[in-house]
Amino acid sequence: MVLILKNNPEVKKVDELLEKIAEMGLKTQVVGGASHTIVGLIGDTSHLIPEDFLHYEIVDTVQRISESYKAANRKMHPDDTIIDIGGRKIGGGTFSVIAGPCSVESEEQMKEVATDVKASGASLLRGGAFKPRTSPYAFQGLHGEGIRLLLEAKKATGLPIVTEIMDINTLDLFADVDVIQVGARNMQNFELLKALGHSDKPIFLKRGLANTIDELLMSAEYIMSGGNNNIVLCERGIRTFETKTRNTLDISAVPILKKLTHLPVFIDPSHAAGISWMVEPLSKAAIAIGADGLMIEVHNNPKKALCDGAQSLNPEQFDTLMKDIRRRVEFEGKTLA
Amino acid sequence: MVLILKNNPEVKKVDELLEKIAEMGLKTQVVGGASHTIVGLIGDTSHLIPEDFLHYEIVDTVQRISESYKAANRKMHPDDTIIDIGGRKIGGGTFSVIAGPCSVESEEQMKEVATDVKASGASLLRGGAFKPRTSPYAFQGLHGEGIRLLLEAKKATGLPIVTEIMDINTLDLFADVDVIQVGARNMQNFELLKALGHSDKPIFLKRGLANTIDELLMSAEYIMSGGNNNIVLCERGIRTFETKTRNTLDISAVPILKKLTHLPVFIDPSHAAGISWMVEPLSKAAIAIGADGLMIEVHNNPKKALCDGAQSLNPEQFDTLMKDIRRRVEFEGKTLA
Amino acid sequence: MVLILKNNPEVKKVDELLEKIAEMGLKTQVVGGASHTIVGLIGDTSHLIPEDFLHYEIVDTVQRISESYKAANRKMHPDDTIIDIGGRKIGGGTFSVIAGPCSVESEEQMKEVATDVKASGASLLRGGAFKPRTSPYAFQGLHGEGIRLLLEAKKATGLPIVTEIMDINTLDLFADVDVIQVGARNMQNFELLKALGHSDKPIFLKRGLANTIDELLMSAEYIMSGGNNNIVLCERGIRTFETKTRNTLDISAVPILKKLTHLPVFIDPSHAAGISWMVEPLSKAAIAIGADGLMIEVHNNPKKALCDGAQSLNPEQFDTLMKDIRRRVEFEGKTLA
């Protein structure tokens, strides 16, 4: 960490600052510039908050120079993390497609969709049993019954299942779930992240609508600091001024995350755009830029969907898309899981 | 709700659409324009999701025309909600200042700060026992012990206390707390909101960093739909491209919220700016524009604060500010609580 | 255009509103809903500003339902616009790469870069003679001399040239330039756009940092309404809260623009990311998602570049990238220009 001091600081106040830093167990080195003096902090600063130094009136700006995430940092773990889910791999040279409806609605729906997406080549089945909805008056999911229906669909098709958790008190219901999803709105629900750090299940962690890439990595770090290293990161669009799409897909997050961390990185084109015809072009971009997989909403009757129908593909559209995805994944020298 | 259809839609498909709407128990009226046909939905549409109609290929855009919040809506409840906290009022013609440290650190600290802010005229005491921190390696709060220290400070000074909840499983610890805060990162933690709807404690609900005013009102609606109508809304800055301030205080949110809802509206100038000297000018603007109160961070030794020291005032600065606040509140014809 | 009225409007005021609209030469149709009344405007509303109706106190919201751009609208012109630049085509099934330095610095530099990028397969040469710089103290370009050096490089290599205009008074200097660029900061310099509408040169129009897709199309419309239909649109990143990249590339803009307009759409990965290693992954995504071309910064000595060295490739990096681009363009069934 580097502290940049204001012009001509009082010597007494500089000494006071250096003393406090010494009390924290850190060493310092001081450089004098034409207009500013700089103090470099030497030692482990990962637990310090840069802004806290601004309370010293002689400090002008503070710059962190080493990342505050460790377990998630590729510098500490150069090789790609590969996650094994019942024999199916995520990450490395594998490309995976997670598909299924926004929310679990009925036994018939889940069996139909699961059979269809499996036939088209999806490697995992998704479906929401607990649904975060902006309005308390909107459908909130089938809860435990929804998970039961997902497990039946798994039994029928063999597809591992991914479903979202919203409350740590429901964790017992996820005992037979293969991958637990943390949604965008809970990306900084730190108590939930800590609890999942003690789980042995892979976690599918979505970036929040207004969270930076660094914050996404710090949320992964929360889970990893508890001992659970099986995390998949997912970019699903950020909130900007543009209104033609529901969110703005930050496609640049893929190469940046692949550089900063060893964790697999997915794209969710359905939520990013919020409209079904955009799923295809965004999927193509995601494959080309190096994502490790896609999460795509598929519904057997999108017009009747109880949530997010506008962004769901029907099984025929998904099947056509998967044929193209396979061709593109092979072009990139990867294997479709 | 209004559906705007694409150019020259097939009559058969329009009929199909009208039939589905009728199945939902709604009436329709159809208007033909030069370039578009418009379908008006008549009836209660508060549980519908506008985007879901986009899956009908003949639908071009959908516009909601009645608000989806009811309990929080000023149209349903024209008078200001006034909340009583141990005899102290929030809202109506009263202006309240909640003050105290970012986090509870020690008995000595809390007693000192509580005594100081009371003497300066604060009407409630704040202090974090559970701290949402971006990094798992940063100080996370004293938890139950922190609440105990807050209650001791309350006993010593008589100031009601406000403190943040992060996990519904800790609700028992809040039995003697006067106001429960929901932080910006948990504004859409819907399970937490639902649980608090069954509590009888006033809730201090902060706007999320990237949440719209409508979403803030819908989160209030979550709590109110459970039966708890004692909610204070708080604007604390939104995330934008500007970097000179930690967040951008959306001061316009105050008059807009006062128009749309009957709930009291506060400003948190400490978190909005992220730097202590900005607290004073932002507080002045908040009073002038009609806010019902302020939440201000005060620390007896900001340089030693374990979190957010950069934005805390020391007790002397707070005392000076309160003198000015009193003068301004009176100028606005309100009473300082 | 649709006006949605407030609850229970006074009949007298509705009549007054309908009369004013009739005075504008438009017809109206009125629909009564459960909670609102809706007025549909029938006729040409392209010159109306929706917000202006908000001054009628009975009007709650206004929704435009037909696009306000006409010449740029794909509905009016379903086929792709293909632009011919000295025999080289832009748009349709062709993929083009425009390459060259951020700014023209010397004769030697331009000749070297032009020869190199031509050898690697670029189809147009770029170089800035007039440079928009945030600081008045930074290098501002060689102006007329810069254009002369570009023309020499064109003579030597045969590559058509693209260069930016900042002031309409310099238009004479662009007499032999092949494509005139309008930079992001001038996207809404309407006087410049109008003047270029009377030019017969193709215009390369970059999206502004905080401009919506609709605004970009309206700026194209400014040029087209003057009679110049040869416009290439370029997405180069928008301003968001994320700081890991200089701007956030809005990759979704490509499919949306391709749907809304018949004009060719390019991506500028160099300015979007602001860092050279990101040019490759963003280029891959741009090709896959259906862009018609790329604008890439190449400098023979990026470390010595007088501007934007950080985002420039050197000729070897560009050559490697072009080999991959060729392979990908062919995979998409297009032809590299």
Next chain:
Amino acid sequence: MVLILKNNPEVKKVDELLEKIAEMGLKTQVVGGASHTIVGLIGDTSHLIPEDFLHYEIVDTVQRISESYKAANRKMHPDDTIIDIGGRKIGGGTFSVIAGPCSVESEEQMKEVATDVKASGASLLRGGAFKPRTSPYAFQGLHGEGIRLLLEAKKATGLPIVTEIMDINTLDLFADVDVIQVGARNMQNFELLKALGHSDKPIFLKRGLANTIDELLMSAEYIMSGGNNNIVLCERGIRTFETKTRNTLDISAVPILKKLTHLPVFIDPSHAAGISWMVEPLSKAAIAIGADGLMIEVHNNPKKALCDGAQSLNPEQFDTLMKDIRRRVEFEGKTLA
């Protein structure tokens, strides 16, 4: 400027970097940290672009530590700039209100509005003769005739006039205008700024929709570097994700600008909110937070306004507002101009 190097850089490459910096005429000081090495640059770095150093592969991040604006910097000029406009002062302890219609429409309109706003206490008259409009099909202003009508209104009332320039070629028409406005969309039209640097007229410079405070100051610096120091800065809302207001007024910009620069700072509440009833609360906040003035749209018949009627006050509303403004300005210990 400070360069932070990557872990364990090669000694040869560090030497190469230090040599290049020496060639630029700058001295360096090197500090070794636990995980990084830091290079401090000593000397005048105001013309350097921090990102350019990122092309050295051993450089990780670059931090500027002295501001790149000089003439506009309060450090260089601690006293407030006070601008004299025909005997009326702007800045210092004076508070000024600029009022008038969005666009000049007719002689009758201008005389009526000018007489009204003068009677209510406005100190300058505004009116647009050249209008930046998103659509080429919308009313673009009366141009020279508009300026003539403004000058007639000035003759009739004695109010100095403020009007916007969009094209430097029209500068002659502004010979008798008192203050030239540069609109938000032209804030980075650098050629226009340079030309106005050679003018002797005060410039009213509006912040762009997506421009940072630093960029606003750099645009002022462009004008000042040409010799014209009479600049008024104006915050008029920035573009964010919130849609309840047309833009988000960044009220924090006032205290920050007052700290960083000696130039007067105004607020434009009409454009910030885009809706007339918001002008009053935002004006109150602006006065309280320390702005030097307001620019307010007033139209004698807002429903008939050819542009931006939705945000205009009528003369009665403006008169009521001015009574309150006077009371508040006096409360702040300032004088209404």
